[in-house]
Amino acid sequence: MASNTPTLLVEDLKTYFYTKAGVAKAVDGVSFSVAKGEVLGLVGESGSGKTVTGFSIIGLVDPPGKVAGGRILFNGEDITGASEERMRRLRGSRIAMIFQDPMMTLNPVLRIDTQMIEAVQAHDKVDRKTAFERSRDALGQVGIPSPEERLKAYPHQFSGGMRQRVAIAIALLHKPDLIIADEPTTALDVTIQGQILYEVQKLCRERGMSLIWITHDLAVVAGLADAICVMYAGRIVETGAIAQVIDQPLHPYTHGLIGSVPSHNRRGQPLAQIPGMAPSLLNMPQGCAFHPRCPRADAKCLEIPGVTTPRQPDHRVRCFHPHAGAAA
Amino acid sequence: MSVYIIRRLLQAVLVVAAMSVLVFAGVFMIGDPADILISDDADQAERQRLIESLGLDLPVHMQYLRFLAKALQGDLGTSFVFNEPALLLILDRMPATLELAFSALLLAVVFGIPLGMWAGLKPDSLASKSIMAGSILGFSLPTFWVGIMIIMIFAVMLGWLPSGGRGTTRELFGIDVSFLTVDGLLHLVLPAVNLALLKISLAVRLTRAGTREVIHQDYVKFARAKGLHPRRIVLVHVLKNILIPVITVLGLEFGSLIAFSVVTETVFAWPGMGKLIIDSINQLDRPVVVAYLMITVCMFIVINLIVDLLYSLLDPRVRLQDVKG
């Protein structure tokens, strides 16, 4: 699958929020890439900067937030300083996003057909009829029964799962190169979660689309992604192929995350948990942001650790004391 | 839905009945009505005859029932000053007031909503800050004071527009209106602006607050993520969401426009019901006062009812709940 230019290349991205109480470094030097057709899992607790990373890519960081540094290359094009009009043309057509809460993503006072047709016509000069047909087909593809009728309905006449399907259908309308899915299943029932997960995965594979799946749930990513980035307090602390990271986590934080997922292998043992709370972005600990909660921390951790590859070249970690050979 | 309408109608009838008691008690029970209703130069015999014919010798509750029965027949008494039925007198002046109030409402919608959206979309720009400062002033300034200032600037100093009266009117469906003639329109501008100012400020505030709330909603961000043109996002996604509540509130304010036209009509010598009521209060023409109050209260209740019903028709969410419930 790998081609020379990745679909997305993020280099040293910094997105800061300039609030009255100080500068919140929501994303502070994040780098990763997504190859064509690749599924990347972006994992972290709430407040770790994963959602802001997603919005930074699509250019929708709301004030007082601002991309303060770094580069975002989309299909080789630097879109960091792109004009608003250029970004608008990319959004929805080349880069699509699916939001967390399907109850909130559809406009309550507009019918579904209005919201889908406008999405078609925003990028393609087609008449209403064609746009309507494309919307209907897209709804059919995401498994909504009798799409023609459902198009005439208002969002509140849909269940949460159905709404998320509509949102996915809208994201798929223009067959984008990259989809950013921001915890799209978190707000849904477990059974619906599975279906949506399966369908998104299937649709992406069929069309060779790249996917960034943002989640706090390691288990979801494990079954879905090719590669994974673990974020903590605005930085990527560990990244690598899914098998590497899940089976042999290097960073104590990743280690803790995996330990806190229920598993068959450790039945009967109490679930491990990471002590303490994620730090406030306005009041970051000195050095490695994780050290106050880290079992392996020492005086060295008061400095910011660099990126190292202690085991395999594409399995990177930001830690002075990685679990070198300890795991597995 | 129909249960809801019936309940609202019953409520309305109850309020009208309560108001009629209040107005009756207020106007007819305080002081000796005979002194007010009968002219001073009537002799004792004639006085007695009038008291009997007006039913003033009857017990209080009978008097009230008499008043009510007459009111239901459309007889709200006869003006002392004009010697005409009070109801007719008021209905005669009503079109002028309604024209003024509608014009003001129109101005509030046409100016208030766009200005409010601007202020909500670009809260930090100089223009928005000026708009908000203006709306605070619009809220603070008493209507009569603004009216005087408008007259001084546009009529006295600049001499651009007339300061009072309705100007030339033309008949439309049997009613005289000002807005069909140039002269009438010129006469309408200042009073309508004066009356509208408070409501423009209100519309600006409501729209701004609504816009600020809506633009931070996920569905607006999602609309942006779809790559929609900013103009479409503002004019369709944002506007449609704030329009329903703003229009509802402005509709409810129509009654208050009629009440406030009392002030504007007095300042601009606009020959409507408002000016009539002030003149009548000052001339102790109580039948006209009673008639005005009863009519205004009824208008209020009808307006509130209509707006409530319209609201439930406009909002798809409310509509659906009613169907389900």
Next chain:
Amino acid sequence: MTATADVKELKGVAAEAPLAVKDQTPFRRFLSDFAESKVAVAGFFGFLIIVLIAILAPWISPTNPYDLATVDILDSRLPPGESMMTGTVAWLGTDGLGRDMVSAMFYGLRISLGVGAASGLVALCIGVCVGLASAYFGGRVDTVIMRIVDLQLSFPAILIALVLLATLGKGVDKIIIALIVVQWAYYARTVRGSALVERSKEYVEAAMCLGLSHNRVVFRHLLPNVMPPLIVVGTVQVAHAIALEATLSFLGIGLPVTEPSLGLLISNGFEYMMSGKYWISIFPGVALLVTIVSINLVGDRLRDVLNPRLAR
């Protein structure tokens, strides 16, 4: 107990927040929050000056505008800056009866503010009692009271005042009554709203379980907690009351000519305005405007500072 815990928690938050200034009493913090808006501070001092003028009017006025011995009809409608027969300079001109405008305005402010404050205070007391009773007793009492409040608030203030004045007639006492009737419902609704929120909290239940008397629970526990919204509504209402009184007096159905408030002064000058004698109407108008705007500026700022939802 809960209250102390809350305070501790608040202190903890303040200590953690990086930019929060430590060791401040709540009142000092309120002051510094308030002073952040220069406009509001200006409004506050403007209001202070106006209140001082109103209180001191008899001592600082150049002339006594109601002393018939010194008022001379020959002085009538003098433009600003001219000297009157007594030799006093009428800096803002004289009115149709030959009264010095500065003095007339000082006295007018006294009446306007007095009527506004008196009606506001009484309405506040009534509204607080009714609102607290409504929230505390709940049930049928609450339903009946709130029905009345809602009904009254569905009519504009000016219409209610019109009804009352049409039946009561003119007079200082009558306009104060009218303004009280107009205002009490706003206070009642505000107090009930916040008292209901407070009432559902555990410390009130605890106080009730301890068998404290109604009065003690209501006035020692509920009342202090409904103060912030009450202060905001009170400020705004006083401004409203002053504006409404001026409007009614301007319409000629408010105060009698013997008690000329600002509204009446403006009304008196209105007839001379067409002939270019602007000062008789305009200067009292400016005084009224400054009064109302400065109160509103303070009120707006108080709303921002005292609103817990907006607290940073």
